Amino acid sequence: MNLHEYQGRALFKAAGIPMPDGDVASTASEAESIARRLGGTVVVKAQVHVGGRGKAGGVKLAKSAAEAGEAAERILGMSIKGLVVQKVLVVPAADIANEAYVGMIMDRDSQRPVFMVSPAGGIDIEEVAEKTPDKIRRLAVDPRYGLLPHQALGLALFLYPDIARARAAARIMEQLYTVFTTNGCSLAEINPLVTTPDGKVMALDAKVIIDDNELDRRPDLALLRDDTAEEPSEVAARRANLTFIKLSGNVGCVVNGAGLAMATMDLVKYYGGEPANFLDIGGSSNPEKVVNALRIITSDPAVKAILFNIFGGITRTDDVANGIVTATRQFKVNVPIVIRLTGTNEAEAFRILKDVGMTALSDMDEAVRQVVALVGAAA
Amino acid sequence: MSIFIDKDTRLVVQGITGRDGSFHSKQMIEYGTNVVAGVTPGKGGQTFEGTVPIFNTVAEAVSKTGANTAVVYVPPAGAAGAVYEAADAGVRLVVCITEGVPVMDMTKVMPYVRERGVRLIGPNCPGLISPGASKVGIIPGNICAPGRVGIVSRSGTLTYEIVNHLTKNGIGQSSCVGIGGDPIIGTNFIDVLGAFNDDPGTDVIVMMGEIGGTDEQNAAAFVKAKVKKPVVGFIAGQTAPKGRRMGHAGAIISGSSGTAEEKIAAFAAAGIGVMKRPIDVVELVRARLKQ
Numbered sequence: 008m009n010l011h012e013y014q015g016r017a018l019f020k021a022a023g024i025p026m027p028d029g030d031v032a033s034t035a036s037e038a039e040s041i042a043r044r045l046g047g048t049v050v051v052k053a054q055v056h057v058g059g060r061g062k063a064g065g066v067k068l069a070k071s072a073a074e075a076g077e078a079a080e081r082i083l084g085m086s087i088k089g090l091v092v093q094k095v096l097v098v099p100a101a102d103i104a105n106e107a108y109v110g111m112i113m114d115r116d117s118q119r120p121v122f123m124v125s126p127a128g129g130i131d132i133e134e135v136a137e138k139t140p141d142k143i144r145r146l147a148v149d150p151r152y153g154l155l156p157h158q159a160l161g162l163a164l165f166l167y168p169d170i171a172r173a174r175a176a177a178r179i180m181e182q183l184y185t186v187f188t189t190n191g192c193s194l195a196e197i198n199p200l201v202t203t204p205d206g207k208v209m210a211l212d213a214k215v216i217i218d219d220n221e222l223d224r225r226p227d228l229a230l231l232r233d234d235t236a237e238e239p240s241e242v243a244a245r246r247a248n249l250t251f252i253k254l255s256g257n258v259g260c261v262v263n264g265a266g267l268a269m270a271t272m273d274l275v276k277y278y279g280g281e282p283a284n285f286l287d288i289g290g291s292s293n294p295e296k297v298v299n300a301l302r303i304i305t306s307d308p309a310v311k312a313i314l315f316n317i318f319g320g321i322t323r324t325d326d327v328a329n330g331i332v333t334a335t336r337q338f339k340v341n342v343p344i345v346i347r348l349t350g351t352n353e354a355e356a357f358r359i360l361k362d363v364g365m366t367a368l369s370d371m372d373e374a375v376r377q378v379v380a381l382v383g384a385a386a
Numbered sequence: 387m388s389i390f391i392d393k394d395t396r397l398v399v400q401g402i403t404g405r406d407g408s409f410h411s412k413q414m415i416e417y418g419t420n421v422v423a424g425v426t427p428g429k430g431g432q433t434f435e436g437t438v439p440i441f442n443t444v445a446e447a448v449s450k451t452g453a454n455t456a457v458v459y460v461p462p463a464g465a466a467g468a469v470y471e472a473a474d475a476g477v478r479l480v481v482c483i484t485e486g487v488p489v490m491d492m493t494k495v496m497p498y499v500r501e502r503g504v505r506l507i508g509p510n511c512p513g514l515i516s517p518g519a520s521k522v523g524i525i526p527g528n529i530c531a532p533g534r535v536g537i538v539s540r541s542g543t544l545t546y547e548i549v550n551h552l553t554k555n556g557i558g559q560s561s562c563v564g565i566g567g568d569p570i571i572g573t574n575f576i577d578v579l580g581a582f583n584d585d586p587g588t589d590v591i592v593m594m595g596e597i598g599g600t601d602e603q604n605a606a607a608f609v610k611a612k613v614k615k616p617v618v619g620f621i622a623g624q625t626a627p628k629g630r631r632m633g634h635a636g637a638i639i640s641g642s643s644g645t646a647e648e649k650i651a652a653f654a655a656a657g658i659g660v661m662k663r664p665i666d667v668v669e670l671v672r673a674r675l676k677q
Contacts, residue, residue, distance in 0.1 A: 113489055115569045115599040115636070118496050133641045150493045191490045193569075220488045220635060224463055250633045254625070265567060265633025266541020266596055269622035273646075274663055276625045285626070287633040290524075290542075318543040318550070320512075320526045321409075350526065350546070371547060372665050 008217045011054040013096045014231050015213030018190060022182040024197075025175075025209040029098030032079060039076030041097040042069060048100040051078040053085065053092040056236050058131075063087045068100060093235050101211060106199035107166045108132055109176070111183060113193045113218070117147040120187055122154075122180065124162045128199035154184040167202070175208040176200065190228060191221030240303050247299035249288060256281025257382055259304035259313040259342075261297070263288050263322045271316045271375065280379035283310045290321045297330025298337065305340055312343045314378040316371055319350025328356035332363050343381050347374035387587020388516030388561040389536065389578070390479060390505070391455065395520045398423040398444060398453035398477070400460055400468045402434050406483070407459035410524050411438070417527040419520045423447035444468075444475035457513065457522050458482040465509060466491035473504045481522050482508035482572070489635070492570040499572065506572025510635065512542040512564035525549075525562060533558015535671055536582035538575060539594035540567050540601075540634070544622060548594060548667050555668045557675070560588040567634025569598070575605035583613045590616050590674045592667060593658070595649055597623030598637045602649040606656035616674035618659040618667060621649045 010018075013031040020026060028045060031054065032038035042049045053065030060066050065087050069075035075097060085092045106128035114121035125143045127135050136143055144165045148154050156177070163176035179200065187195045196214040203209070222229040234242045244251030250265065254272075258280045262268035265287045272282035284304060288296050304310055317327050327348065334340070346367040348356050353369065360367050368374045397414070401407035402424025411434060415421050423441055424434045430442035441447040444456060456472035458465055458480065465484040472480045480499065487509040499506045507514060513523010518532035529546055531553045539545040545564055552559065563578050565571055575593060582588045591613070595602035602621065609617050624646040626632050628639040639645050653660050659670045 113493075113569060115601070116604075118570045119493055149497070150490070151497060188490060191488050193489065218489045218635075219631070220462065220486045221490070223486065224488070252627070252630050252632065254627065262543075264541060264543030265637060266539070266544030266594070266622050267547055269596060269626060269632055269637070270544050270547070270620075270664055272625040273622060277663060282625055285630075285632055318546045320543060320546055321524060322543075349550070350529070372663060 008219055008222065008232055009056045010215040010217065010231055011056070011094070011233065012052065012213050013054055013094065015215035018186050018215060019210060019213050022186045024179055024182045024186070025207070026213070027098045027101055027209065027211070029096060031094050031096050033083070033094050035076045035080040035083065038079030038095055038097050039072050042075030043072035045097065045099045049075050049097050050100050051075055051082060052096045052098070053082045053087060054094040054096055055087050055090045055092055057088045057090060060087060065092065090236060101201060102203050103201045104204045105202045108135070108198050109180060109183060109200045110196035110198065111187045111192070111194070114147060119147040119150060120184070122146045122148065122162055124166055126166050128201070132198065148184065150188065154181055171206065172202055172208055179208060179210065186215070191218045191225065192216060193218045240306065244286070244303050247296065247303070249286060249296060249300055249303070251303060252285040253307070254282050254284050256283045257309050257311040258378055259283045259307070259310040260316065261286050261288060261300045261304065261313065262316045263290070263318065267316065267318060271314070271371070274371070274375045275314070275379060278376050278379040280382055283307060288322070294326050294330035294333055297327055298334040301331070301334040301340065302338065305338070305342070310342055312345065312378050312381045313340070314374060315344065315346040315348070316374060317348045317350070319348065319353060323352045324348040324350055324356035325352040325359060328359040331365070332359060345374050345378040345381065347371055387585055388519055389581040389585050390507070390514055390561065390563065391516050391520045391522055393519045395455050395522065396420050396422045396451065396453045397522060398425060398447045398451070398456045400425045400444065400456055400458045400472065402426055402438070402440060403429055404459055408434070410459065413527070414521055417521045419522065422451040422453050444471045444477070448475045448477060453477060455479045455522060456481070458484055460484060462486035462488070466495050469495050469506060470498060473499045473502045478504060480504060480506045481511070481513050482506060483511060483513055483523055484508070485510040487568065489568065489570055492568070496570065496572065507563065508566040508572060510568045511566030511571070512545065514561060514563040516561045517559050523564065525564065529553055530562060531558040533560065534587060534589040534675070535559050536585065536588040536591045537562035538578040538582070538591065539564050540596050540636070541594060541622065544594060544664070547664050548592065548620070551665055551668050552671065555672070557668070557671055560585060567596070567636050569636040574601050576608045579605060579608055579613055579617070583615060588615065590618065590671050592671060593617055593619045595619065595621050596634065596637050597621070597626050597632065597639050597646050597649070598644045600644070603652040606652035606658060609658060610656040616659070616677060618661065618670045618674065619653045620661040620664065620667070621646045621653070
């Protein structure tokens with residue numbers, strides 16, 4: 008789960024990471040009064056889950072409270088890469104002497120939290136890693152002992168030759184490590200970490216991604232989810248306990264299991280179609296899930312045909328068949344449905360569908376070819 | 387022949403009285419798995435289905451029944467604790483089926499099991515099966531048949547799809563291992579490829595990967611350097627968008643890394659026969675079995 012910058016700042020602040028003062032606003036007048044309280048020049052920053060906010064016009068400098076209000080007026084409601092800005096962060100414009108990068112990710116290979124630091128801050132770290140890998144230092148931390156003092160100072164000295172600044176940066180790294188481990192992050196990033204002309208070191212940005220698996224035991228973090236920052240269909244799916252990702256094609260897909268769901272989308276593409284979505288109904292075979300899945304998929308006007316691909320293991324195919332029948336009784340499905348069912352209770356499933364005049368296939372390849380042909384004919 | 391589990395597997399089920407644990411325990415017993423004990427704290431002294439003794443702790447289950455393998459059906463909040471307990475009780479293999487285990491927990495579980503010489507499979511996996519001998523986890527036994535093809539996969543139902551094609555075409559399996567879809571897992575492709583390479587009962591290996599991370603690329607390099615047997619591979623997620631978690635916690639393209647294209651290219655470069663469609667597994671495996 009991605010956090011907004013202002014939410015990440017709150018976690019950073021709780022851990023003691025020095026940051027410029029500032030606050031979040033939902034209206035231009037709120038932004039103006041925050042700017043008045045801060046005094047001087049401020050930066051008004053769009054709070055959206057995409058990179059490149061600055062280039063898109065979502066970050067503006069304002070020399071007065073009135074200007075801050077005007078900037079917020081322009082940014083709020085603006086659409087950046089398809090996401091509408093609902094909130095802005097107002098912070099004092101910092102006087103920057105130097106920019107560095109400090110980030111942490113959960114690393115799959117070492118199976119540990121890993122620090123990445125670079126004296127080349129303020130830019131895309133992937134680009135730095137590719138073009139000038141010697142400007143990045145990595146350190147995998149053993150979570151049993153945490154970030155040790157000499158490790159933190161070693162990383163910090165790579166950023167700042169000056170010991171006072173290095174000590175301040177080392178302390179920030181220890182604080183960032185606390186943020187990362189106590190909140191179950193998969194990413195926590197300060198880009199840039201800046202030094203001011205008077206020698207202070209502080210975080211100017213806060214990017215945090217929380218491991219979704221943490222949210223069950225951390226309701227306080229789960230509350231930070233911003234439904235307005237997501238596709239409405241994906242929000243509806245999550246509430247129905249479905250894993251759904253909207254795509255741009257026209258073949259709706261309902262599949263059990265994530266790997267099979269991806270393979271089904273790939274096969275649709277292989278036969279010349281375009282998947283409209285990724286959807287995993289999961290292992291349990293509650294007919295209600297199937298009804299919800301169909302409701303979400305049919306609400307997308309781009310969908311021209313729907314493909315069910317169910318391999319019954321734990322999932323009972325008769326439950327899925329019942330779900331399809333129930334759904335078509337509850338609301339009208341105006342596009343053709345191609346059903347592939349095999350595995351647990353398939354004979355019963357085929358009978359349930361036959362009773363209402365529907366048919367099913369048992370072969371995945373054939374079902375995908377059929378649904379792609381149907382979409383081709385409709386186009 | 388098989389890897390990791392066989393007729394000598396003596397299984398203790400952690401969470402045997404839970405909804406998933408009890409359902410799958412019945413299925414495993416029906417398949418012929420030697421389920422020697424169950425563990426549910428507070429239900430020690432009772433029996434499961436009138437035959438399997440239930441204990442309060444894994445240590446007690448191991449000392450009373452000689453269990454050598456544990457399977458975990460405990461909900462996510464208690465899953466890491468269940469793995470620690472099994473590792474301390476002295477089993478040699480722990481299979482964690484649970485989906486939704488916090489990744490931070492796994493960073494601590496991994497050094498713990500490693501220091502004790504215990505193999506962990508999963509979490510978020512369907513488990514494994516050695517057809518005709520033993521099954522630990524949730525893979526449907528009826529789609530498998532004994533044979534000489536080793537299967538290793540990051541997914542569940544996609545594995546069933548592929549195994550089903552093989553079985554229907556008369557091609558049996560030595561073992562099928564689902565390693566799980568999470569970013570940090572106990573047993574990776576290389577571990578399983580190495581075991582199949584050393585298993586005299588396996589002639590051909592089928593490897594099913596997906597987007598996210600570099601485990602497949604590392605596995606391809608390992609195949610080229612070490613594996614003497616032919617390998618056939620599949621990568622799911624060619625149509626997956628970047629930066630989105632595709633159901634499995636580990637199935638995500640981060641930045642520009644972990645794409646299907648780079649994994650398929652790594653497979654091809656290592657001489658692995660790449661399936662374009664799941665159904666292609668039959669012809670590719672058949673050709674290599676004849677070699």
